[in-house]
């Protein structure tokens with residue numbers, strides 16, 4: 001029987017690099033787009049995919065909507081030639097600026113059934129602080145256009161932690177919920193090394209919110225979205241019933257995935273693989289640009305699956321661990337779990353172990369680092 005596979009395609013081009021972004025994405029390199037797509041096709045074609053059935057394909061970035069129809073067709077064709085495709089979810093990420101009627105229609109014709117729009121904010125001041133190239137009107141218009149022209153499974157990304165207070169962010173969430181969207185991914189602004197924000201912070205040019213306000217913003221967003229028509233199915237992800245991201249669920253449930261393009265990660269046969277981050281060398285040698293980062297042993301795999309599963313509201317199935325690894329999770333983590341059970345941050349019910357709601361999610365990083 002064939003194994004299920006989840007495919008990620010990375011497009012590392014952006015019109016302008018955002019000052020907070022550490023993803024592998026380059027501005028002013030669009031002249032390399034044709035060559036890059038050729039390299040992607042070569043990387044895909046070099047694989048033996050006969051044992052896999054692809055269940056989701058996710059075009060991420062960067063800004064994958066810089067791709068033209070001919071590029072997307074080539075990539076999908078290469079996948080079709082190599083794998084058995086039974087794709088339930090075909091997603092592309094975009095910035096609001098690229099959501100135009102003709103492009104949306106074309107994406108639909110190509111088979112996309114999910115659009116993830118990097119809205120980030122509905123407030124001009126915040127968008128400016130984030131160095132975005134769109135304003136709040138563009139953000140709203142993008143959602144409306146995608147919906148009107150038939151890509152109605154829409155997810156939006158929102159950032160919080162800059163230029164925010166409880167009122168302004170609360171209003172943004174209300175506005176988000178009034179739009180025809182199915183999914184919201186929320187991101188607490190993180191300051192990553194190598195970004196302009198990292199340098200601004202070091203030189204005192206960036207004012208960040210204090211930790212208490214950030215936690216309050218998170219608790220508020222959980223409360224508002226959960227009260228609205230969204231289900232919180234992961235620490236930072238919310239969806240209307242039936243619209244959980246199948247692709248991201250695969251990551252959180254430790255399914256096998258394959259990534260193509262610079263910086264893309266794969267997880268196959270317990271091996272974590274990564275493609276080089278060097279654009280030129282990838283274009284030159286796409287088939288030899290993949291490196292094994294590590295091979296997980298049984299213990300590492302148990303920890304990984306446990307932590308990833310705890311990110312989900314439904315938590316992890318104790319019986320599944322027994323079946324897969326022959327261990328009793330509670331005994332295995334023993335004292336470490338007991339501490340958080342006593343504190344009320346972890347609960348066990350119906351053979352599942354899970355974080356006990358948003359008050360536990362808000363301290364999840366501390367919990368995870370103590371569990372591993």
Ligand SMILES: C[S@@+](CC[C@H](N)C(=O)[O-])C[C@H]1O[C@@H](n2cnc3c(N)ncnc32)[C@H](O)[C@@H]1O
Pocket residue numbers: 020021022023060061062063093094095096117118119120157158159187188189190191192
């Ligand atoms: C690869 S970006 C994809 C979308 C598209 N490139 C855009 O920016 O609209 C994925 C998401 O990661 C989030 N993100 C990127 N850098 C971040 C950071 N430093 N802190 C928090 N969220 C970040 C943004 O919300 C962004 O939408």
Ligand code: SF4
Pocket residue numbers: 013014016017018021022023025061062063095118
């Ligand atoms: S946040 Fe998105 S648009 Fe901005 S640089 Fe990163 S990948 Fe590009």
